Amino acid sequence: MFRRKQILGYAAVSLVALLVAMTIGYTSISQSIDNFATDFLFRVHKPVAWEPQSMILAIDDASYSYIGSVGRLRGALARAIDLITPVQPKAIAIDVILADKGDFPEDNAKLARSLAAAKNVVLDSELITGAWEEPLEEFASHAQAIGHVHIIPDNLDGMCRFIPLEGVFGRKRLWALSFEAFRASRGKEELTEYEDYLQLGKLEIPAARDEGRRLRIRFLPPAPDRTSQIPYVTLKRLLENPSLAARFKDKVVFIGATAQSTSDKMMTPYSTIMQMPGVEIHAQAFETLSQGRFLLDARLSTVLFSCMVIVVLATLVFTLRVGVPAYLLGGLLLVAAHVVPHLFFVNGVVISYVAPAMAAWLSVSGCASYQYFFVRRQLKRSEGEKARYQQAIHFVTHEMRTPLTAIQGSSELMGRYNLTEEKRKQMAQMINSESKRLARMIQTFLDVERLSDGQMDLKKEPFAADQMIRACLDRAAPIAERKNMQVEVGDLASVTMVGDRELMEYAVYNLLTNAVKYSPPETKVEVQAVQRDGALRLSVKDQGMGMDDKELRNIFTKFYRTKKAEASGEAGTGIGLSIVNQIVTFHGGKMEVTSEPGRGSCFTMIVPVAESETCSGS
Numbered sequence: 001m002f003r004r005k006q007i008l009g010y011a012a013v014s015l016v017a018l019l020v021a022m023t024i025g026y027t028s029i030s031q032s033i034d035n036f037a038t039d040f041l042f043r044v045h046k047p048v049a050w051e052p053q054s055m056i057l058a059i060d061d062a063s064y065s066y067i068g069s070v071g072r073l074r075g076a077l078a079r080a081i082d083l084i085t086p087v088q089p090k091a092i093a094i095d096v097i098l099a100d101k102g103d104f105p106e107d108n109a110k111l112a113r114s115l116a117a118a119k120n121v122v123l124d125s126e127l128i129t130g131a132w133e134e135p136l137e138e139f140a141s142h143a144q145a146i147g148h149v150h151i152i153p154d155n156l157d158g159m160c161r162f163i164p165l166e167g168v169f170g171r172k173r174l175w176a177l178s179f180e181a182f183r184a185s186r187g188k189e190e191l192t193e194y195e196d197y198l199q200l201g202k203l204e205i206p207a208a209r210d211e212g213r214r215l216r217i218r219f220l221p222p223a224p225d226r227t228s229q230i231p232y233v234t235l236k237r238l239l240e241n242p243s244l245a246a247r248f249k250d251k252v253v254f255i256g257a258t259a260q261s262t263s264d265k266m267m268t269p270y271s272t273i274m275q276m277p278g279v280e281i282h283a284q285a286f287e288t289l290s291q292g293r294f295l296l297d298a299r300l301s302t303v304l305f306s307c308m309v310i311v312v313l314a315t316l317v318f319t320l321r322v323g324v325p326a327y328l329l330g331g332l333l334l335v336a337a338h339v340v341p342h343l344f345f346v347n348g349v350v351i352s353y354v355a356p357a358m359a360a361w362l363s364v365s366g367c368a369s370y371q372y373f374f375v376r377r378q379l380k381r382s383e384g385e386k387a388r389y390q391q392a393i394h395f396v397t398h399e400m401r402t403p404l405t406a407i408q409g410s411s412e413l414m415g416r417y418n419l420t421e422e423k424r425k426q427m428a429q430m431i432n433s434e435s436k437r438l439a440r441m442i443q444t445f446l447d448v449e450r451l452s453d454g455q456m457d458l459k460k461e462p463f464a465a466d467q468m469i470r471a472c473l474d475r476a477a478p479i480a481e482r483k484n485m486q487v488e489v490g491d492l493a494s495v496t497m498v499g500d501r502e503l504m505e506y507a508v509y510n511l512l513t514n515a516v517k518y519s520p521p522e523t524k525v526e527v528q529a530v531q532r533d534g535a536l537r538l539s540v541k542d543q544g545m546g547m548d549d550k551e552l553r554n555i556f557t558k559f560y561r562t563k564k565a566e567a568s569g570e571a572g573t574g575i576g577l578s579i580v581n582q583i584v585t586f587h588g589g590k591m592e593v594t595s596e597p598g599r600g601s602c603f604t605m606i607v608p609v610a611e612s613e614t615c616s617g618s
Helices: 002-025 028-044 061-067 070-087 105-117 177-185 235-240 242-248 278-291 300-320 324-346 354-399 401-416 421-453 465-482 501-517 549-554 563-568 576-586
Strands: 054-059 091-095 121-128 131-133 145-148 162-164 166-169 172-175 191-193 197-200 203-206 214-216 232-234 252-257 266-268 271-276 461-464 486-492 496-499 524-532 535-541 590-595 601-608
Touching: 002 300, 002 354, 028 324, 028 354, 054 061, 054 070, 054 235, 054 242, 054 278, 061 070, 061 235, 070 091, 070 105, 070 235, 070 242, 070 252, 091 177, 091 278, 121 177, 145 172, 145 177, 162 278, 172 177, 177 252, 177 278, 214 278, 232 235, 232 242, 235 242, 252 278, 266 278, 271 278, 300 324, 300 354, 324 354, 401 421, 461 465, 461 501, 465 486, 465 496, 465 501, 465 524, 465 535, 496 501, 496 601, 501 524, 501 535, 501 576, 501 601, 549 590, 576 590, 576 601
Parallel strands: 054 232, 054 252, 091 121, 091 252, 121 145, 486 524
Antiparallel strands: 121 131, 162 214, 166 172, 191 197, 197 203, 266 271, 461 496, 524 535, 535 601, 590 601
């Protein structure tokens, strides 16, 4: 029973830990921590460097100064494309807005001719003021595709970690510039769309429709000098030194602004100080696609399963082990929970850091706390059972001493002396009577203990209250005579009670003997039993030392001994009144005590009587 209760307790603690961990894991604070942890993993588990398939033609501040003004950029781009085209790049992606007519029509014409001569050109489009701002037709007509250049920063920290492969506004949909450049570089491979991924030829790209087809960028780590791993050639250098065009051979060329005044710069996991320009982010997204080194975001079901495994392990640890071994295994589980994101990351999956960690901490600490208090409760229960056993032995030793002494003394007299037949019969009758009394005493004590533990039901038999009380008075009379005490009996109501007569006899006899035992000689004890408000009120009043308020509050506490018991020299255990209180409580009644130091005490037993009885008063 205890084992089953313990297992259910651990399971309940772990279930709560799982629910709380999953709830906390998807709060904004936890997501910020997850982002920080993922960025840390980016820097710790850097991918093996590969030969980039792209190059950047950077329009930096020096390039703007070289061409004279921003308005002459299109002419400069035309010359640059004319230099690059002969070396046969795989594709040219231009991240420069070409939607306005510009100030120099001749530059537009030059750029249009350059685009017409080039192959696999991808132009950009941007969503501005509620519409797609697309290139002029004279440029767009020479482009293989038009891709959007939107990069959505994280709402929590402004960091760029994803790029939306799909951009939709109204009825028009555009693929990302980097994705269109990738498609252009692979020829005429067919694109097939599925709910959870895109398939380009044989390549499966993890980009779910319900997440806006977003792709987590696998950024190339920066070079040792903290420059980009993707090669740069500035527009100024290319125009000054046309031989640099050879470096673009068989590359996908991304042309865009990198000047300090560029507004589309963002932070990335590798560039938390120096922001990365948009054209490089597009190139990094292209590299992710070209290498097929995708990072998948773990689904909610995966996170939930990981957390469930952790809390189940925590439950098993503390169910099967206790003490130091359990705490050591719990500590190892905590360490393992913090290693889980690393294991997932090196296998290409980004999983929440907070949810598994919280599941581990909450389940381990919860199970450890539960075990600590459960073990303490078991220890306390064990100590309590041991104390009850010792108390039972003490009770037996004290309460049963009188009948045992009588039996022992009578048997010794019968064996030592030649007694008359009448005296021998008298002693035999005494031995028989005391042995029966001893058996009843043992049975009464055991019955009360079983009732307390819920191991037996109370007898429900009708019996006459006055007859039961008179039987107890007859048994207590010899004790009172030895101290020259009077037992004055008042009204004894003729009512019928329903319950266990033997237990009630024990309770009444205990009150009577206590009154005699703890009162001075040559005093009197008053007994009265009246019916009032459907209950029998049995009062036993003595002329003893009385009790103060503190003693009255503890009088029914098991093994509590009052000052008058200690002063009287009587060897009591303090268990009798606690049993009396339990017996009365089992019969649906209660005990009342009034007492004053030096003026005696009055114990009143209030027990319900049978409903068919008529009222009788005193």
